[in-house]
Amino acid sequence: MRKPFAITLDPGSSLANHTGSWRTLRPVYVDRLPPCNHACPAGENIQAWLFHAESGNYEAAWRQLTEDNPLPAVMGRVCYHPCESACNRAQLDTAVGINSVERFLGDEAIRRGWTFAPPPKASGKRVLIVGAGPSGLSAAYHLARLGHAVSIHEAGPVAGGMMRFGIPKYRLPRDVLEAEVRRILELGVELKQNAKVDHILETMRSGAFDAAFLAVGAHIGKRTYIPAGSSARILDAVSVLRSMEGEDKPLKYPDMFTASRLALLNKIDLAPHCDVDLDLYEANLKRVNPLIEVIRISARTGEGMTRWLAWLQAEAQAKRIKAAAE
Numbered sequence: 001m002r003k004p005f006a007i008t009l010d011p012g013s014s015l016a017n018h019t020g021s022w023r024t025l026r027p028v029y030v031d032r033l034p035p036c037n038h039a040c041p042a043g044e045n046i047q048a049w050l051f052h053a054e055s056g057n058y059e060a061a062w063r064q065l066t067e068d069n070p071l072p073a074v075m076g077r078v079c080y081h082p083c084e085s086a087c088n089r090a091q092l093d094t095a096v097g098i099n100s101v102e103r104f105l106g107d108e109a110i111r112r113g114w115t116f117a118p119p120p121k122a123s124g125k126r127v128l129i130v131g132a133g134p135s136g137l138s139a140a141y142h143l144a145r146l147g148h149a150v151s152i153h154e155a156g157p158v159a160g161g162m163m164r165f166g167i168p169k170y171r172l173p174r175d176v177l178e179a180e181v182r183r184i185l186e187l188g189v190e191l192k193q194n195a196k197v198d199h200i201l202e203t204m205r206s207g208a209f210d211a212a213f214l215a216v217g218a219h220i221g222k223r224t225y226i227p228a229g230s231s232a233r234i235l236d237a238v239s240v241l242r243s244m245e246g247e248d249k250p251l252k253y254p255d256m257f258t259a260s261r262l263a264l265l266n267k268i269d270l271a272p273h274c275d276v277d278l279d280l281y282e283a284n285l286k287r288v289n290p291l292i293e294v295i296r297i298s299a300r301t302g303e304g305m306t307r308w309l310a311w312l313q314a315e316a317q318a319k320r321i322k323a324a325a326e
């Protein structure tokens with residue numbers, strides 16, 4: 001059966017009314033997850049804090065942001081900002097500069113000394129967190145705000161995890177990292193340094209913990225098989241970065257560069273988002289050691305692999321000739 005269109009006299013059209021077009025549907029406001037928010041690994045309510053920032057209420061923006069992520073000054077510097085890759089404004093001109101606004105808010109909070117509101121009441125529960133990297137620190141923050149008593153046991157001498165031992169100072173100044181860690185600890189979170197947890201159940205029992213959160217990270221560098229035998233002195237990126245953080249003074253690196261004959265630069269796989277000037281880096285290496293051969297490589301794109309293998313084969317051949325002559 002053909003139903004009438006609204007109250008029109010003609011069931012097929014409203015034209016018969018001669019009163020213009022008639023609206024039968026009303027727009028409905030829907031609050032859906034925008035692409036930036038969906039792409040943010042920290043799950044930030046980006047549209048909400050951008051709204052406050054745009055109205056000039058930076059503290060409200062920072063408070064909204066830190067509802068989800070307690071490390072905005074850190075993330076505003078080191079996050080690969082997938083939110084901006086997802087931003088559909090880019091289809092019109094450019095993506096909204098979310099990461100820069102986040103950094104500004106994080107820095108503003110440090111400058112003005114904004115602190116987190118303490119929890120309304122204690123829950124009476126104790127939580128053990130193993131590891132003081134971003135994961136452990138964020139968990140401590142959220143748990144403390146729910147009123148739980150939190151204790152972080154960190155194997156190393158300082159908090160920060162890979163934020164400290166993986167990301168160099170020029171990208172993440174340590175005073176910024178320390179200010180954001182301190183603010184979390186000021187919520188009443190206990191941090192035990194040089195406190196490696198070897199047996200989780202024993203540690204929980206001895207500390208009368210109700211729950212534990214393991215945030216131990218992934219600290220072992222991925223090694224590549226390089227057929228250069230014992231002649232190759234190979235350091236993985238994680239150990240090099242760790243030693244640069246002061247655990248092991250980087251005195252050996254000038255020696256390493258002056259004594260080496262080959263340097264492999266791998267930006268594509270290791271630091272794709274870093275603004276590293278490889279030409280400058282190569283020029284500096286050559287200045288320290290004019291004889292060094294520099295090859296840019298990437299396992300992902302295959303760049304430099306043939307040249308590197310040819311170098312290794314030539315090395316092995318030279319060794320064989322030398323051994324035969326002796």
Ligand SMILES: Cc1cc2nc3c(=O)[nH]c(=O)nc-3n(C[C@H](O)[C@H](O)[C@H](O)COP(=O)(O)OP(=O)(O)OC[C@H]3O[C@@H](n4cnc5c(N)ncnc54)[C@H](O)[C@@H]3O)c2cc1C
Pocket residue numbers: 078079080130131132133134135136153154155156159160161162163166167195196197198215216217218219237238241
């Ligand atoms: C070289 C490098 C560069 C990176 N650059 C970036 C970047 O630019 N941007 C970005 O977003 N991410 C970057 N990342 C990734 C980022 O650092 C990690 O994803 C992040 O640190 C993981 O956090 P986490 O807390 O899980 O672990 P981690 O940061 O590894 O922290 C784990 C902590 O647990 C402690 N621990 C381990 N075992 C024990 C134990 N038994 N008892 C007590 N404590 C223990 C460790 O000492 C450490 O402090 C980088 C990583 C590396 C390696």
Ligand code: SF4
Pocket residue numbers: 039040041042043044046075076079080081082083084098099102
């Ligand atoms: S830059 Fe900030 S908002 Fe964007 S994805 Fe990273 S943490 Fe989320």
